[in-house]
Amino acid sequence: MMACQEWPEPIIRVQSLAESGINAIPERFIKPQSQRPKTQSNVVPTKQGFNDVDVENINIPVIDFQDLYGEDKNLKEQTLKRVSEACREWGFFQVLNHGVNHDLMKSAREVWREFFHQPIEAKEKYANSPLTYEGYGSRLGIKKGAILDWSDYFFLHYMPSSLRDQEKWPSLPNSLRDVINEYGDEVVKLGGRVLELLSINLGLKKDFLMNSFGGESEIGACLRVNFYPKCPQPDLTLGLSSHSDPGGMTILLPDENVSGLQVRRGEHWITVKPVPNAFIINIGDQIQVLSNAIYKSIEHRVIVNSNKDRVSLAFFYNPRSDLLIQPAKELVSEDRPPLYPPMTFDEYRLYIRTKGPCGKSQVESLTSQK
Numbered sequence: 222m223m224a225c226q227e228w229p230e231p232i233i234r235v236q237s238l239a240e241s242g243i244n245a246i247p248e249r250f251i252k253p254q255s256q257r258p259k260t261q262s263n264v265v266p267t268k269q270g271f272n273d274v275d276v277e278n279i280n281i282p283v284i285d286f287q288d289l290y291g292e293d294k295n296l297k298e299q300t301l302k303r304v305s306e307a308c309r310e311w312g313f314f315q316v317l318n319h320g321v322n323h324d325l326m327k328s329a330r331e332v333w334r335e336f337f338h339q340p341i342e343a344k345e346k347y348a349n350s351p352l353t354y355e356g357y358g359s360r361l362g363i364k365k366g367a368i369l370d371w372s373d374y375f376f377l378h379y380m381p382s383s384l385r386d387q388e389k390w391p392s393l394p395n396s397l398r399d400v401i402n403e404y405g406d407e408v409v410k411l412g413g414r415v416l417e418l419l420s421i422n423l424g425l426k427k428d429f430l431m432n433s434f435g436g437e438s439e440i441g442a443c444l445r446v447n448f449y450p451k452c453p454q455p456d457l458t459l460g461l462s463s464h465s466d467p468g469g470m471t472i473l474l475p476d477e478n479v480s481g482l483q484v485r486r487g488e489h490w491i492t493v494k495p496v497p498n499a500f501i502i503n504i505g506d507q508i509q510v511l512s513n514a515i516y517k518s519i520e521h522r523v524i525v526n527s528n529k530d531r532v533s534l535a536f537f538y539n540p541r542s543d544l545l546i547q548p549a550k551e552l553v554s555e556d557r558p559p560l561y562p563p564m565t566f567d568e569y570r571l572y573i574r575t576k577g578p579c580g581k582s583q584v585e586s587l588t589s590q591k
């Protein structure tokens with residue numbers, strides 16, 4: 222499929238729509254019954270044996286990195302083990318004492334909140350196109366007549382530095398560009414540390430994943446800032462449809478006050494309860510491939526609500542896009558053959574785009590094409 226220059230229909234800014242005071246959402250945003258937030262099959266027992274009550278009280282693992290860098294070997298081992306279990310079983314965890322300054326996290330969220338609360342003309346200057354998606358956007362995909370998600374976003378490239386074009390970043394608020402540069406550097410460093418932990422946990426050399434990604438100066442990184450406006454009928458729509466992240470891993474800074482992210486767990490959707498000052502980290506499709514599916518890239522989605530806007534910063538940490546990504550030789554054996562064919566991240570993106578957006582973890586469909 223050819224990359225398309227323009228959107229198939231006039232763009233609806235969801236925030237403007239929400240602020241217009243409507244009390245019913247347009248049909249374009251109404252999801253089919255099976256995708257709506259409340260239709261989780263809570264009554265069906267799963268392998269894990271959850272019941273209705275458990276689902277409400279369960280959270281993704283919360284892991285404190287403090288002990289990784291302390292003296293106590295036992296605590297260090299335990300922490301590594303918890304990371305390993307989270308990557309195998311959940312594909313998601315929250316991390317505390319990750320090394321990124323808390324005030325910087327707060328500033329990053331606040332400059333973007335301010336950006337979205339500017340008049341529409343200030344934002345339209347950055348209106349994006351489906352060619353690169355860079356800038357201010359309100360939809361993903363170019364299928365005419367598609368059912369839309371209840372969110373707007375801003376998308377920008379951070380790494381490699383050749384793709385970092387600050388002229389395309391908002392010039393207001395004044396501090397935004399500096400804050401994002403500082404924040405980006407810190408989050409990239411955190412990403413490097415996490416890759417090391419995952420490599421060790423997989424029994425690989427500690428720089429294995431970083432080398433597979435192309436090395437520190439070659440990795441790809443981009444930021445998608447999501448803005449989920451209040452919604453008069455939150456039960457009929459989603460802020461972000463179910464998907465798995467195609468890249469390496471995602472380092473998400475959620476809204477400190479408003480939850481919305483849901484993670485698939487068997488037949489259930491678990492609502493993440495954000496812990497103050499934590500990042501939410503999840504495994505993307507490329508690490509699922511490199512780990513030969515020992516680590517899971519798990520489906521997730523976002524629900525909206527009628528009382529509060531929500532802002533989140535999703536930092537996508539990706540391999541250099543022209544390197545072949547395939548299961549690590551060390552993780553392949555006669556009993557466990559490679560589950561995925563070698564493919565670059567560029568090829569993979571093209572592959573999922575032509576397949577169209579799909580709910581099921583996208584990488585799954587690769588296993589069946591061999």
Ligand code: OGA
Nearest residue numbers: 445447466482523533535
């Ligand atoms: C994403 C994503 C979750 C959120 O941007 O890919 O899953 O909470 N975001 O906004």
Ligand code: NI
Nearest residue numbers: 464465466521
């Ligand atoms: Ni995501």
